[in-house]
């Protein structure tokens with residue numbers, strides 16, 4: 299049963315950024331998408347308010363990437379519509395950044411880490427003199443401060459993925475789409491980056507849609523968790539996460555509410571994964 | 573690494589020495605009349621005389637200049653047109669097949685047409701060189717653009733890069749390995765066509781001097797000219813390889 303949920307509740311991360319009656323940043327309305335006879339997405343509706351962090355979970359192949367691509371304007375729905383601030387998304391747009399799942403292909407192999415971040419600055423005509431400082435700051439934030447002159451081929455998968463995140467942040471987007479960005483990271487780096495991303499989202503007021511396979515990651519990051527069901531992809535349940543912000547790797551994860559949510563989600567998706 | 577390239581150099585030199593030795597043995601045994609086939613000593617003497625006397629040197633410079641001019645012209649036009657066609661999927665679909673069809677036409681077939689329009693002039697030779705050397709670069713640019721990682725086109729769209737930026741910052745660097753290889757091929761073609769053009773239009777240069785030497789049975793001069801042509805080709809391709817390695821340093825780390 300597809301659930302349409304009009305959220306009027308303000309997320310914790312966006313204190314004061316929008317009045318309660320504000321229009322959603324992103325509105326997904328009865329979206330379907332088919333490749334030929336095959337329906338990939340079958341009727342998804344979802345509103346996302348400014349500053350909110352939505353996590354999407356679901357089994358492999360259920361259409362998470364496809365949904366993100368529609369939000370990025372890289373794919374058009376077969377029916378229904380996707381709107382950004384009330385205007386239909388007709389194509390890619392600088393204010394919606396996407397971190398691709400296949401990080402190896404999304405980076406320019408002939409540019410160093412600094413050069414790859416610079417591309418986003420060049421695209422938005424940021425003055426040449428200002429670029430080095432911005433690049434340095436972003437790369438430091440994302441933990442690549444000592445690797446600015448490395449080529450992607452000289453970096454590990456996790457480093458490449460972080461580089462992609464840095465480039466997206468350089469875009470200064472209103473909406474940040476992340477497709478399993480931390481899949482290639484070890485647990486410690488992963489937690490550090492979760493906090494880094496949450497901090498960035500809180501300070502910039504960006505809206506985030508975050509795809510992950512990791513239930514705990516979804517709970518830790520999200521204001522709401524959307525469980526997608528496969529064949530065709532549709533919204534199964536939307537779970538509200540009422541955990542205080544800023545979140546803390548130890549305290550939040552020990553919170554009884556966190557454990558309860560983990561249990562709830564686990565039971566929910568168990569059936570989709572047999 | 574160092575060891576390896578040194579060994580390669582030694583092997584290369586050894587092969588060259590062996591080649592000259594065989595050449596000497598064949599001529600000393602008089603398998604072919606010395607009138608047509610001079611030995612290495614006579615060729616070397618003619619080379620020395622020609623280069624010190626000046627005639628051969630100026631002819632070489634003429635030919636090298638012709639080759640370079642034609643090659644540069646072909647490179648600019650080839651990469652420029654290739655970019656225009658390559659950046660648009662539709663243009664590629666429409667134009668590329670025609671180009672593939674035209675490509676195998678031997679450049680020498682162009683010569684009569686060029687003569688008809690431009691007469692026996694230096695410009696005619698230049699046009700023939702440029703036209704012949706254009707194809708590999710044009711097609712390599714188009715193919716290089718087509719082979720670009722589709723994800724990068726998406727990245728460029730999301731970042732909001734202009735079409736010019738996509739060409740300059742994404743497509744050209746991504747096609748660069750193919751383009752550089754075609755530049756090397758184009759240089760060889762330019763050299764060949766410079767020589768053929770000089771022979772046909774009797775413009776000053778190595779081509780003409782080789783032809784003249786052959787007509788008057790100065791086989792040593794003829795071979796001296798050929799040796800220089802080989803050397804010019806080798807040096808040109810080596811210089812380009814060197815530039816290629818520098819420009820494609822990022823590829824070295826990929827391997």
Ligand SMILES: Nc1ncnc2c1ncn2[C@@H]1O[C@H](COP(=O)(O)OP(=O)(O)OP(=O)(O)O)[C@@H](O)[C@H]1O
Nearest residue numbers: 333336338356357358359360361362363364365399
């Ligand atoms: N271009 C395409 N043409 C045809 N089918 C496609 C195309 N892209 C995706 N699909 C199909 O759409 C479905 C959803 O793919 P999608 O990549 O969105 O899954 P996902 O939820 O992101 O999976 P994962 O968790 O493995 O990344 C898959 O069954 C896939 O085979």
Ligand SMILES: [Mg+2]
Nearest residue numbers: 362363399477
């Ligand atoms: Mg995916």
